Amino acid sequence: MQITLNGKTHEIDSDCTIAGLIQMLNLKAEQVAVEHNRNIVMRTEFDSCVLNEGDRIEIVNFVGGG
């Protein structure tokens, strides 16, 4: 099925969770912030949040330094 990830169309499996998507992108769950259909998602919800066709996901990846 198709979702929009960071503004671009992206093909994923139909039962994919946010945790699965983060893993697929080779990102670390503790270093990202995720917006799902314009709502912020807490890290504790990554495993349980299953994505649906047409969902809009924004993922921001943080790197160290400041």
Place this chain on the structure above:
Amino acid sequence: MQITVNGCRHSITPGTGVAQLRAELKDDAAVILVNGRRCLDSTQLHAGDRVNLLGSSSSYSPTGFDAMLRERHGTEVQQRLQHACVGIAGAGGLGSNISIALARAGVGHLIIADHDVVELSNLHRQQYFIDQLDLPKVEALSHTLYRINPQIQLELRHMRVERSNTAAIFGSARIMVEAFDAADAKADLVQSWLHLYPERPIVAASGMAGFGSANSINTTAPFTNLYMCGDGRSAVETSGSLCAARVAVAANHQAHAVIRLLLGLDPVKDG
């Protein structure tokens, strides 16, 4: 006994008060700070106190800074900045630069939290000084901020910011700034802030290590009420050390995003 006056070591006899010190060293000082706080003439001094004798009565009055800013920014802009309350989580390379830029712009109220003390390894990029080693960063930074604007309202928290205390520390801030060093702390704060206060913007930073072009650092708006400053990829683990100028570019992107938000402007592009 030993105290520090305007950054230099100074010897006084026990029992010396602020009024006597002023009379001896700078009898036209308009504002006197002891350990970063304004004080009365009757205040007694203690060993180790850090005293700042500021300004002269001919060139400085307590409302002088505000008047100077009104003249430059215009009253409407200045009122918006002066009445703003901004939270800053972290007082390192990002937070110390951001705090100074916001204080200079005339932002009236800052809440700053950081658990660290000033170390030698901070001085290559953070706004601290040799005579401030071992002081809590929030205290050292407050001395600098009061030297810029003695009227600024500061809430200083020498503690680690965690999900459980974010609301208690920063609840009165209308705009939040993420100024941490570690990637997971950055992600945690952004999540908890937007979960607590979805309608209040947070300005975060990611990617400013190494010696890449300053032009690759920009401000974007990936989520509702999340503004990101940096190049998004230059990690300290992979791009090498943090350099004062490049960190300050990112920090000042953040500070300017805050100022534009306070003025009702889009931080990403001109209307």
